[in-house]
Amino acid sequence: MSDIKKARKTLISRVLERNAKASPSERRAAFNNTGLAKPVSTLVDKVARQAYRVTDDDIAAARYSGLSEDQIFEIVICAAIGAATRQHDIALVALETAEGRQ
Amino acid sequence: MRLQILEKGHGLGTKFLFAVIRTASRQPVLDVIKLVKYRPDFYGAPMSDVTQEAMRGPSPWSIGDRELMAAFVAKTSQCEFCTKAHTAVAQAAYRDGTDVSASLSSPETGPTEEPLRSTLLMLGKLTREHAVDADDMRALLAAGASRQQIEDALAVCFSFNVIGRLAEAFAFFVPGPKAFEAGAKYLLARGYR
Numbered sequence: 001m002s003d004i005k006k007a008r009k010t011l012i013s014r015v016l017e018r019n020a021k022a023s024p025s026e027r028r029a030a031f032n033n034t035g036l037a038k039p040v041s042t043l044v045d046k047v048a049r050q051a052y053r054v055t056d057d058d059i060a061a062a063r064y065s066g067l068s069e070d071q072i073f074e075i076v077i078c079a080a081i082g083a084a085t086r087q088h089d090i091a092l093v094a095l096e097t098a099e100g101r102q
Numbered sequence: 103m104r105l106q107i108l109e110k111g112h113g114l115g116t117k118f119l120f121a122v123i124r125t126a127s128r129q130p131v132l133d134v135i136k137l138v139k140y141r142p143d144f145y146g147a148p149m150s151d152v153t154q155e156a157m158r159g160p161s162p163w164s165i166g167d168r169e170l171m172a173a174f175v176a177k178t179s180q181c182e183f184c185t186k187a188h189t190a191v192a193q194a195a196y197r198d199g200t201d202v203s204a205s206l207s208s209p210e211t212g213p214t215e216e217p218l219r220s221t222l223l224m225l226g227k228l229t230r231e232h233a234v235d236a237d238d239m240r241a242l243l244a245a246g247a248s249r250q251q252i253e254d255a256l257a258v259c260f261s262f263n264v265i266g267r268l269a270e271a272f273a274f275f276v277p278g279p280k281a282f283e284a285g286a287k288y289l290l291a292r293g294y295r
Contacts, residue, residue, distance in 0.1 A: 095252055
């Protein structure tokens, strides 16, 4: 049966721990959607909650705050993976509970 | 796309690959490919491993079922690019003429049968509300889904909850149907790696 556990772990460790342009703390904050200052926090929160609401202005504001395109690329990816990971984990716990394993 | 690096920041070898794709398919290179090929060690390569396992790994769900789930997750998160892309793949993967559009527009009343119908509804709730609870899972188990089917569906959902967010945040260009048909042909023949 398909099993993404190992591949998901590798993906998360790659985006959070590998040497990159944004600092590990910025990437971790984007992943957790917490502890970032505006305007980057606005961009990250939209990616996490309603990504279709991200606008050109959100990206421009992140750039104007001093982030390079590579840093924005990394931060947006961390925000997307973080939000999807939380959803995935919540659903797996719900399944365990439903089956009486927790 | 909103970041120039994703349009023009690739290395020479990748630019050559894009030229080959354009020539062979007679279609523009899809933005999702430009994303996974940009600094692939950071995101594209490990994400492709996740998606390949979720979409093409061994599973009680058929490839068509999993592509339908991907399209439904994308539709729920209002990602036009992924909805069109994976509707095309699902339609091609179901060789029996299953009406994918009808299943997507109304999973409750459309042609989808159990346990796929209840699985789609659970994935829709998870994507829309960012959470499901044990009662949702009990209802899904009661509808006939096995634990393995639920875990596999959640793997598809994880992949497309990542990809859909990125498609919207980076503003993927949405091409015409022929480009998605070419993409579907490629994904069915070669998978996600």
